[in-house]
Amino acid sequence: MEWSEEIIAQLKDLWAEGLSTAEIGRRLSITKNAVVGKAHRLGLPPRPSPIRRNGSKPKAAADKAEQPTLTPPASEAPASRITAPAPSAAPAPVAATAPAPVAGPSPVLAAATEASMVDDKTARKEKAAPAARPSTKPKTLLRSISDPEPQKRRGPSCCWPIGDPGTPGFHFCGATPIPGKPYCEEHAQIAYVRLRDRRDSMA
């Protein structure tokens, strides 16, 4: 895997957005392990992990246990864990039960509601979102998120990866993104889709 600057930028971006490692991996056509591994090497902020690895050492490395003569004072900073709503795991507080106000052009709520209903377990087998990369599904999905700062320099542009990262033809969408998001409206639709249906719809 060639971790070009672009790819790394993408990784950081997606990581900062709170996407799951597997999700990021899917987007970049790599495995989640690669994502996690790279993220660690990059020193990206760890995510709230369900597990705590200690005590049990499966294989080797059980010898270099600890250095008793070295105990740096734990001056840990207050862990400010932002509860960034993971798009693929925790849909934003969209109006799930609110009947979409038919009055105005609000496909947003409708779509969002629909997406919210698509709960895992129940619909994961259903191809509710066969969204691949360059898909064009007229669906608007917005997410309430305190913008994680997409790009700063120059005009923001959609950074949805087109093609496989690293390959010659690879490029980013470049369209004007939704405010607060790294993707344009078109790609935000498919970017924030849940389910792993995507994986077989890719490439």
Added chain:
DNA sequence: CCCTGATTCGC
């Protein structure tokens, strides 16, 4: 079972 992220360790 599915998901998740973290760590280890051979390459």
Added chain:
DNA sequence: GCGAATCAGG
């Protein structure tokens, strides 16, 4: 440096 294998919690 990389990431599959593995671990481990939900």
